[in-house]
Amino acid sequence: xxxxxxxxxxxxxxxxxxxxxxxxxxxxxxxxxxxxxxxxxxxxxxxxxxxxxxxxxxxxxxxxxxxxxxxxxxxxxxxxxxxxxxxxxxxxxxxxxxxxxxxxxxxxxxxxxxxxxxxxxxxxxxxxxxxxxxxxxxxxxxxxxxxxxxxxxxxxxx
Numbered sequence: 001x002x003x004x005x006x007x008x009x010x011x012x013x014x015x016x017x018x019x020x021x022x023x024x025x026x027x028x029x030x031x032x033x034x035x036x037x038x039x040x041x042x043x044x045x046x047x048x049x050x051x052x053x054x055x056x057x058x059x060x061x062x063x064x065x066x067x068x069x070x071x072x073x074x075x076x077x078x079x080x081x082x083x084x085x086x087x088x089x090x091x092x093x094x095x096x097x098x099x100x101x102x103x104x105x106x107x108x109x110x111x112x113x114x115x116x117x118x119x120x121x122x123x124x125x126x127x128x129x130x131x132x133x134x135x136x137x138x139x140x141x142x143x144x145x146x147x148x149x150x151x152x153x154x155x156x157x158x
Contacts, residue, residue, distance in 0.1 A: 008069070012060035013153040016053045020140055021158055023049035027133050043133060048119035050136050051081060051110055057140075057147055058084040058093075064151040065091040081111035096146035103139050106131045 027046040058081070059072050067087065077083045085093075085107050093099075109131050113119055141158075148155050 009060045009063045009151045010153050012056045012063065013148060013151055016056035016060065017144070017156045017158075019049045019053035019056065020144070020156070023047075023053060024137070024158060027137075043130075044119045046133060047110070047113070047130055047136070050133070050140060051114035051119065053140065054081055054107070054110070054143075055079060055084060055114075057143060058088045060151050060153075061088050061093060061147045062091060067091070078115075080115045081107055082115075093147075096150055097143055099139075099142070102135075103142070106135055106139055110136060
C-alpha cells in the first residue's frame with residue numbers, strides 16, 4: 001500500500017535535514033587546522049551530502065505542490081538540481097524564499113558536479129569548480145525554513 005503523499009514529503013524533508021546535518025559535520029571535521037587532505041579532495045563528501053539534501057528538499061516542495069513521484073524520478077528531473085530547482089521556481093518557490101542571482105548561479109555550479117556524480121566517484125582531476133561551502137550552507141539555511149513550513153515539517157535545529 002502506497003503511503004499518503006504528505007508522508008512522502010515529510011520523509012523527504014527528514015532525510016534532507018539528516019543529509020545536511022551530515023554535510024555540516026563533515027565540513028567542520030575536514031576544515032580543522034592541520035587536516036592532511038587537500039581541500040577539494042576532502043570536501044567532496046560534504047558537497048555530495050549538501051547536494052543530496054538540496055535535491056530532497058526541492059523534491060519535498062514539489063511533491064507538496066502536486067508533482068508526481070514519477071515525474072521526479074524521470075530522466076528529465078532525476079538527480080538534476082537545476083531541473084528540480086526550475087520546477088520549484090515554476091511552482092512558486094520564490095514566493096516563499098526570495099533568491100538572489102548568486103543563489104541561482106550557486107545551484108548551477110553545484111549541479112555540474114552533483115548531477116554527473118563527480119562528488120561520488122573519482123574521475124581523475126575532473127571536479128572543475130565548486131562554490132565555497134559557506135555559500136552552499138547559506139543557501140540551504142535560506143531554503144529550509146520556508147520549505148519546512150510549507151510542507152508542515154518541523155524546523156531543523158541547525
